[in-house]
Amino acid sequence: MEKTMLIFKAKITVKKKPSVADPEGKTISEALSRLGYNGIISVRSGKVFHLEIEAESEDSAREKIAKISGDILSNPVIENYEMEIERIS
Amino acid sequence: MRVGVVVFPGSNCDRDSAWAVEGVLGEEAVFLWHKDTHLDDVDMIFLPGGFSYGDYLRTGAFARFSPIMPAVIDFANSGGLVLGVCNGFQVLLECGLLPGAMIPNKHLRFICREITIRCERDDTPFSNEIRKGEVLRVPIAHFEGNYFADKLTIDEIEANNQVLFRYCDSKGEITAESNPNGSSNNIAGLMNRRGNVLGMMPHPERACEKVLGSTDGLGVFRSVLSFYEKKVAVV
Numbered sequence: 001m002e003k004t005m006l007i008f009k010a011k012i013t014v015k016k017k018p019s020v021a022d023p024e025g026k027t028i029s030e031a032l033s034r035l036g037y038n039g040i041i042s043v044r045s046g047k048v049f050h051l052e053i054e055a056e057s058e059d060s061a062r063e064k065i066a067k068i069s070g071d072i073l074s075n076p077v078i079e080n081y082e083m084e085i086e087r088i089s
Numbered sequence: 090m091r092v093g094v095v096v097f098p099g100s101n102c103d104r105d106s107a108w109a110v111e112g113v114l115g116e117e118a119v120f121l122w123h124k125d126t127h128l129d130d131v132d133m134i135f136l137p138g139g140f141s142y143g144d145y146l147r148t149g150a151f152a153r154f155s156p157i158m159p160a161v162i163d164f165a166n167s168g169g170l171v172l173g174v175c176n177g178f179q180v181l182l183e184c185g186l187l188p189g190a191m192i193p194n195k196h197l198r199f200i201c202r203e204i205t206i207r208c209e210r211d212d213t214p215f216s217n218e219i220r221k222g223e224v225l226r227v228p229i230a231h232f233e234g235n236y237f238a239d240k241l242t243i244d245e246i247e248a249n250n251q252v253l254f255r256y257c258d259s260k261g262e263i264t265a266e267s268n269p270n271g272s273s274n275n276i277a278g279l280m281n282r283r284g285n286v287l288g289m290m291p292h293p294e295r296a297c298e299k300v301l302g303s304t305d306g307l308g309v310f311r312s313v314l315s316f317y318e319k320k321v322a323v324v
Contacts, residue, residue: 021237077188077238
């Protein structure tokens with residue numbers, strides 16, 4: 001019997017590690033202060049990827065996404081990632 | 090000497106690089122397409138500048154997964170000479186042949202101008218025809234050339250003398266003002282520990298003829314040729 005495939009939606013957020021300089025975040029932060037937005041303590045820029053994936057189980061979907069996120073979507077030398085996953089069918 | 094210039098979709102310094110090898114140095118250059126899986130018996134690999142795969146995701150991120158890269162990595166691991174310039178340097182970092190990573194320039198500007206770099210060693214395959222401490226005028230053209238590595242890695246790189254070129258002022262002093270992009274320790278060119286892989290942001294192939302404004306990049310090409318000829322003579 002064929003295994004039923006489930007569909008999951010994932011959101012992967014890639015952030016620069018705290019020790020890595022973020023010129024983009026710094027520029028945005030400075031611009032916000034200049035534009036009169038008071039109270040901005042810091043800005044860090046990053047990337048968000050939305051993925052839809054077919055898998056047999058949530059565990060297997062997580063495993064696949066973790067591999068993609070660690071090997072391709074982020075560079076572990078300078079970045080960390082976080083993932084959220086949700087079953088949609 | 091036969092030099093293989095790898096062409097990725099989006100490479101744009103491949104012709105200049107081949108010209109430096111063939112037209113200026115008088116050696117043979119062959120183009121290797123990114124979908125090739127063999128290196129065509131070359132004596133050296135040149136990863137040229139450009140915007141491989143549109144620089145999508147991160148610079149060099151997709152080039153690393155090109156069909157030719159496993160052969161390039163094997164070649165490097167067996168001691169073959171690999172030179173990566175600009176985007177080529179970024180590819181070497183992404184595929185792990187060199188430590189660290191590139192982040193956007195300190196001032197978030199694409200910098201396209203001539204800068205000065207100091208040669209730190211004269212005993213490598215890439216610099217045996219350059220004097221130690223010599224100041225070279227070579228152009229840079231990049232947005233992501235701000236070299237980063239964690240402190241432990243930087244300490245290791247320095248302890249092993251892996252830095253071949255540093256951004257400097259016209260007198261050869263390593264200063265914050267002469268660092269165009271914010272690179273750690275003014276690093277402009279970095280080798281692996283074994284010394285057979287070099288990545289550099291400045292473009293030596295764009296400084297090989299008088300008509301280009303500088304011939305200071307020629308030293309890198311003369312050095313690899315001289316290294317190759319000595320090696321062949323020994324064999």
